[in-house]
Amino acid sequence: MIRNTPKKRALFVSAVIAAGAMALSTMPAQAASQPGITSTEIKLGITSPLSGKVAAVYGKIPGAMKAYFSHVNDNGGVYGRKINLISKDDAYVPTLAVKATNDLIMKDKVFAIVGALGTANHLAALRSANLSGRGVPDLFVNTGFSGFADKAKYKTTFAVLPSYVMEAKIMAKYIDDNYKGKKVALIVQDDDFGLDAIAGFETAGLKPAVTIKFPTGADTVAAAQGWITGKLKPEAVDIAIIFATTTTSAAVLGAAAGLQYRPTVGWMLGSVGGDSNTLRAGGVPLAILNGAIGTSFAPDPSDTTDEYVNFFKSIYAKYVPGSTFDLTVLQGMNSAMLTVQALRAAGKNPTRAGLIKAIEEVVSATISRAPLPTNGLPTNS
Amino acid sequence: MRKRLLLFIALGWVLLFIGDRVDELRVYQGASIAVYTIAIGSIILLTGYSGQISLGHGALMAFGGYVAALCVANASLPLWFAFVMAALLTGIFGGVLGFAAARLSGPYLAGTTLALAVGLPSLANQFSILGGEQGIYLDPGLPPARLGEDFSQYKWFFWITTLAALITMFWLSNILRSKYGRTWRALRGNEVAAQLCGVHTGRQKVLAFALSSGLAGLAGALLVLTISTVSPSAFPLSLSFALVTGAVVSGIYDLKGVMLGAVILVIIPEIADSVASRFGDSLKIISTLPGLLVSALLILAVLFTPNGPGEKLHHLRHKRKAHSG
Numbered sequence: 001m002i003r004n005t006p007k008k009r010a011l012f013v014s015a016v017i018a019a020g021a022m023a024l025s026t027m028p029a030q031a032a033s034q035p036g037i038t039s040t041e042i043k044l045g046i047t048s049p050l051s052g053k054v055a056a057v058y059g060k061i062p063g064a065m066k067a068y069f070s071h072v073n074d075n076g077g078v079y080g081r082k083i084n085l086i087s088k089d090d091a092y093v094p095t096l097a098v099k100a101t102n103d104l105i106m107k108d109k110v111f112a113i114v115g116a117l118g119t120a121n122h123l124a125a126l127r128s129a130n131l132s133g134r135g136v137p138d139l140f141v142n143t144g145f146s147g148f149a150d151k152a153k154y155k156t157t158f159a160v161l162p163s164y165v166m167e168a169k170i171m172a173k174y175i176d177d178n179y180k181g182k183k184v185a186l187i188v189q190d191d192d193f194g195l196d197a198i199a200g201f202e203t204a205g206l207k208p209a210v211t212i213k214f215p216t217g218a219d220t221v222a223a224a225q226g227w228i229t230g231k232l233k234p235e236a237v238d239i240a241i242i243f244a245t246t247t248t249s250a251a252v253l254g255a256a257a258g259l260q261y262r263p264t265v266g267w268m269l270g271s272v273g274g275d276s277n278t279l280r281a282g283g284v285p286l287a288i289l290n291g292a293i294g295t296s297f298a299p300d301p302s303d304t305t306d307e308y309v310n311f312f313k314s315i316y317a318k319y320v321p322g323s324t325f326d327l328t329v330l331q332g333m334n335s336a337m338l339t340v341q342a343l344r345a346a347g348k349n350p351t352r353a354g355l356i357k358a359i360e361e362v363v364s365a366t367i368s369r370a371p372l373p374t375n376g377l378p379t380n381s
Numbered sequence: 382m383r384k385r386l387l388l389f390i391a392l393g394w395v396l397l398f399i400g401d402r403v404d405e406l407r408v409y410q411g412a413s414i415a416v417y418t419i420a421i422g423s424i425i426l427l428t429g430y431s432g433q434i435s436l437g438h439g440a441l442m443a444f445g446g447y448v449a450a451l452c453v454a455n456a457s458l459p460l461w462f463a464f465v466m467a468a469l470l471t472g473i474f475g476g477v478l479g480f481a482a483a484r485l486s487g488p489y490l491a492g493t494t495l496a497l498a499v500g501l502p503s504l505a506n507q508f509s510i511l512g513g514e515q516g517i518y519l520d521p522g523l524p525p526a527r528l529g530e531d532f533s534q535y536k537w538f539f540w541i542t543t544l545a546a547l548i549t550m551f552w553l554s555n556i557l558r559s560k561y562g563r564t565w566r567a568l569r570g571n572e573v574a575a576q577l578c579g580v581h582t583g584r585q586k587v588l589a590f591a592l593s594s595g596l597a598g599l600a601g602a603l604l605v606l607t608i609s610t611v612s613p614s615a616f617p618l619s620l621s622f623a624l625v626t627g628a629v630v631s632g633i634y635d636l637k638g639v640m641l642g643a644v645i646l647v648i649i650p651e652i653a654d655s656v657a658s659r660f661g662d663s664l665k666i667i668s669t670l671p672g673l674l675v676s677a678l679l680i681l682a683v684l685f686t687p688n689g690p691g692e693k694l695h696h697l698r699h700k701r702k703a704h705s706g
Binding site: 093094095096098099102103106107120123124127128130133190191192215216217218 | 404405406409506509513514515516518520534608609610612614615654
């Protein structure tokens with residue numbers, strides 16, 4: 001009896017496993033139709049920081065996009081289909097972005113990813129979830145990382161922001177034109193976002209006297225105080241460029257205000273963390289912002305003469321009442337609008353491949369007329 | 382032993398068969414289960430057999446993950462070699478740690494390993510070769526072309542991790558039945574008595590720690606394979622706790638239930654997700670519920686099946702036998 005037990009047990013276990021395998025094998029196969037598309041709905045997904053340090057600023061993007069999609073849905077949708085945006089939190093952490101993106105594709109089965117935020121985050125997600133290999137459209141990423149323009153590697157990724165390299169070159173030219181010979185300090189994240197900026201400044205021939213590279217998340221006010229007192233000494237630095245997130249800008253400028261510090265010429269801010277409206281809402285005193293030079297790829301959100309700003313502002317006020325309309329919101333709504341246009345261009349029965357083809361066609365048709373070379377287009381910027 | 386080998390081969394075939402029949406998400410989850418199986422197996426070896434507690438196995442997994450990623454990204458070594466290196470180097474690292482661990486016991490050992498789990502992964506932020514929070518990209522490469530075009534990357538991960546898990550479990554089930562396994566059990570039971578029987582307790586403890594670390598390193602390397610990126614955030618403190626919970630739920634004194642713990646660890650976030658979606662996708666629920674479920678499970682397991690479900694079943698069977706007899 002005892003001698004028989006292991007054999008019996010083995011038999012039992014294998015029987016159970018085999019039965020389980022049979023049961024699983026009879027599960028319905030995946031539908032052959034397009035994932036995320038029904039006759040009434042188009043399911044899209046976004047990953048962005050909804051929690052953590054940078055959430056206060058960039059966490060507004062999904063809400064802004066949803067506001068624009070609601071506006072479109074209330075006006076008939078896209079060929080009768082309503083857009084449903086599923087938003088996942090990645091806390092600005094690459095491994096969480098990987099999980100969130102995998103979930104969006106495999107669990108929620110979205111049609112496309114739109115507006116994914118963060119260079120390091122989305123790079124990790126793109127590689128791990130293999131968006132390119134699977135043919136999942138990856139529309140209008142919220143990063144200006146120049147690497148996403150590599151169409152051989154990222155076949156399905158489309159950018160909307162100008163690349164950081166391009167932006168850095170523009171800033172370098174501005175400095176060369178107006179402040180030739182001044183000593184420049186550069187504050188960047190120690191990841192591909194920061195490296196892109198450094199590459200841009202280098203190509204333009206600007207050699208920073210001081211470069212501060214910090215690991216993501218190490219941009220506390222205390223750290224910023226250390227940078228200012230240790231490295232940004234008045235005799236060493238004339239212009240300090242912050243090419244990082246709004247969190248970094250706020251920390252550095254806040255620390256500077258506390259220490260009564262100002263570079264002899266002044267501050268320069270990159271587009272990512274340079275929206276004065278957002279910085280002021282985040283508590284940066286106006287006095288320290290005065291005279292700071294920021295780059296931007298969009299109209300000022302407080303510009304009431306701009307048609308688009310007014311249009312987006314009225315929609316945002318209707319669907320997200322009580323929230324401040326800033327550059328992040330403007331950018332979110334802009335990519336939502338582009339998404340809707342792309343979906344319309346993909347026709348009445350959109351497929352993933354069709355959507356990508358439609359964008360590529362529009363891009364090649366408008367490229368010669370584009371006022372500004374955008375990242376992701378085959379230009380020799 | 383030959384019977385066991387056949388059983389493992391049969392299990393492998395069944396898993397292969399299942400992997401072909403289910404959708405991508407299940408395959409991916411299957412790969413995670415295989416990774417957790419190895420990690421939990423390493424805890425069972427360490428805690429269940431040699432009686433040493435580790436709350437820092439997440440950090441050892443991180444060590445293995447970084448070794449593998451550096452091997453592939455910087456030295457362009459083949460994937461399998463990276464895994465071997467991960468297991469080997471983490472084993473050596475664990476052996477060094479084991480020297481310290483062998484002198485500590487109970488809460489002191491738990492505290493020391495906990496500090497490791499807190500501190501070690503964030504070290505990566507200090508050295509640029511480790512890539513900071515962005516981490517290092519581990520290029521898993523494409524599955525071999527002869528497997529066909531439809532063969533997805535996830536299925537490839539599933540094959541690799543499952544094969545690794547099967548080999549590990551076979552090796553582990555053998556070593557735990559060998560002289561070493563018996564020695565470790567003696568150690569756990571009563572250190573003084575074991576010493577009197579001629580067991581070199583210090584050496585055996587270090588050996589157990591090193592072997593367990595090696596397995597954790599392998600699990601870490603495989604985890605990194607499934608997400609293609611290694612960064613400190615892949616190895617949070619909660620991972621170490623989850624592994625211990627998984628081991629307790631599986632039955633820490635016995636290897637048989639090891640997959641149960643792994644399945645539970647993969648299912649818990651899914652349950653949390655579906656509960657959260659009922660409450661309107663509340664972010665707070667999504668981020669806190671998995672931790673709550675893991676802790677609740679640990680408490681329940683300790684209360685009701687302190688020696689694992691296997692023993693409970695065994696008891697029930699005996700009771701029934703006693704009744705019928």
